[in-house]
């Protein structure tokens with residue numbers, strides 16, 4: 388074999404090794420994303436064989452740059468016969484980036500991909516009023532679904548009270564923009580987007596209906612979630628503009644209603660579900676949160692009364708899918724940015740009844756999705 392042909396064989400092997408490097412945001416191999424502009428293998432003065440890799444990041448200041456560079460270096464160094472790796476890091480030119488964005492969008496027409504005939508289930512979590520623990524339940528449910536192997540996106544549509552980034556421990560995370568595409572931060576196996584990532588946390592959001600509608604639509608259209616099994620949405624409490632917009636944009640969404648055990652809360656909980664139904668969405672069940680507190684002596688204190696979940700479920704003619712007890716660990720996990728369903732062996736979440744209730748809820752939600760009842764079966768020509 389000539390020196391030239393062996394260098395070219397090594398270049399092919401380096402390229403093959405680079406196919407294993409996955410862009411952490413887009414979650415595709417860097418080779419497929421045209422991020423590798425070239426690989427040259429040569430023997431340098433001291434006789435060592437060097438691979439020079441031209442890496443082109445999607446944008447200037449790409450937050451994943453360090454990780455991509457490290458992974459590219461590791462993959463190239465792992466090839467037998469390569470002694471040294473030199474990286475030439477730059478940014479892809481506009482035409483390449485635009486072509487990439489077009490490819491990621493696929494050939495779907497402009498508009499959001501979560502259409503009724505798509506395979507992604509949309510689960511919207513709503514409540515009649517604020518403070519019932521909707522965001523806490525939603526975040527933990529999304530993590531529990533991801534833990535069960537599903538590809539999960541979480542959209543915080545609670546524009547006025549966005550709390551999902553904090554609960555997930557990514558309060559300072561910012562999405563990356565690639566052209567007009569928005570790459571959502573990833574945490575605990577979820578792709579997460581929240582209005583809180585776009586506004587100054589110390590200013591209030593005071594948008595009116597059309598602006599809210601555009602924002603929700605933009606989230607659905609421009610955020611690159613990739614292929615999802617489930618998109619979970621943390622809805623704002625009540626029956627405002629966002630609920631109506633999401634109803635129009637996602638009429639096939641399945642709705643979970645979170646309420647407390649207080650009977651008086653059933654009225655408002657029912658109302659938010661009825662708005663969802665009016666837009667064609669399907670209410671799949673009620674989650675009663677903050678049910679009795681189990682005291683150290685084992686007795687249960689019904690701090691918020693009892694019966695609210697059953698009352699709401701009866702009015703809506705659905706089941707109570709979960710009863711999540713009051714839990715110090717659940718609250719602390721939310722404050723600390725560590726969802727309790729993540730807990731390891733000796734962490735409270737392993738034995739915590741609230742964590743277990745949310746895991747069971749995830750199982751019931753998955754179980755329900757196995758049936759195709761109510762889903763239009765369409766055959767898309769390829």
Ligand SMILES: Nc1ncnc2c1ncn2[C@@H]1O[C@H](COP(=O)(O)OP(=O)(O)OP(=O)(O)O)[C@@H](O)[C@H]1O
Nearest residue numbers: 517518519520521522523548677712713714718721
């Ligand atoms: N089962 C529970 N046990 C103890 N604390 C809980 C429980 N569920 C939620 N909390 C706590 O209650 C508070 C309100 O929860 P959360 O922010 O999830 O409510 P929300 O319904 O989403 O409110 P909003 O819609 O106003 O944002 C948080 O401090 C949370 O940690």
